[in-house]
Amino acid sequence: MELRPGLKDVRRPAALMYAYIGLSLLRGLRTEEARALRWVHVDLDGDPAARPPVPPHIAVWRSVRPHGETKTDRSRRTLALPAAAVHALRTWSGLQAGERLAAGDGWQDTGLVFTTHLGAALDAGNVRKMFKRVCTAAGAGDAWTPRELRTSFVSLMSHRGVSIEEIARLVGHASTRTTEVVYRRELRPVITTGAQIVDELFGPGTV
Numbered sequence: 001m002e003l004r005p006g007l008k009d010v011r012r013p014a015a016l017m018y019a020y021i022g023l024s025l026l027r028g029l030r031t032e033e034a035r036a037l038r039w040v041h042v043d044l045d046g047d048p049a050a051r052p053p054v055p056p057h058i059a060v061w062r063s064v065r066p067h068g069e070t071k072t073d074r075s076r077r078t079l080a081l082p083a084a085a086v087h088a089l090r091t092w093s094g095l096q097a098g099e100r101l102a103a104g105d106g107w108q109d110t111g112l113v114f115t116t117h118l119g120a121a122l123d124a125g126n127v128r129k130m131f132k133r134v135c136t137a138a139g140a141g142d143a144w145t146p147r148e149l150r151t152s153f154v155s156l157m158s159h160r161g162v163s164i165e166e167i168a169r170l171v172g173h174a175s176t177r178t179t180e181v182v183y184r185r186e187l188r189p190v191i192t193t194g195a196q197i198v199d200e201l202f203g204p205g206t207v
Helices: 012-027 031-036 083-106 124-137 147-159 164-171 176-182 193-202
Strands: 057-060 077-080
Touching: 012 031, 012 083, 012 124, 012 147, 031 124, 077 164, 147 164, 164 176
Parallel strands: none
Antiparallel strands: 057 077
16 A cells, blocks of 8 residues: 655545554554554654654554553554654644644543544544545455554565564564564565575585
């Protein structure tokens, strides 16, 4: 699914899902983490003057689980944001600010990034329905689920040669074992790399 940076005068659902899909696909968030993300944990500017520079980032410290707890202790992580995700979140932030003004006293000040037009939290059903509409409109069919954005992130990282240890850290797994079990199909290129290198070095029948 292509992420187009030139979103202007778009309808609300498109801008909302542009930001949600961009963040989930490009940073590998769990759906429960994305829906619980608050603006206070989002820094779209960073601090380029710091030494070392601090990039734009999000603090994934909450989920929709009871008491806001993340799935594991290692799920609490701070992730730098790529430019596409920063742009998507800025676009959505501006539209959401307009909704806040239009709602007046009817606005629910949850502080959440992804909300209804009155500021309330989105439930899993809301996200699934909007995501299916986006996939259908993009010609990808309606069988995809929001969770597959995280799966795709792991696959992309693995395809580019990112180590399983680093992937586990990025997605907030307690151990690499979890990553291997849950995403074994996506990690296949990394797992087979050793055999490919040995073949290149020694060739068949040389050992």
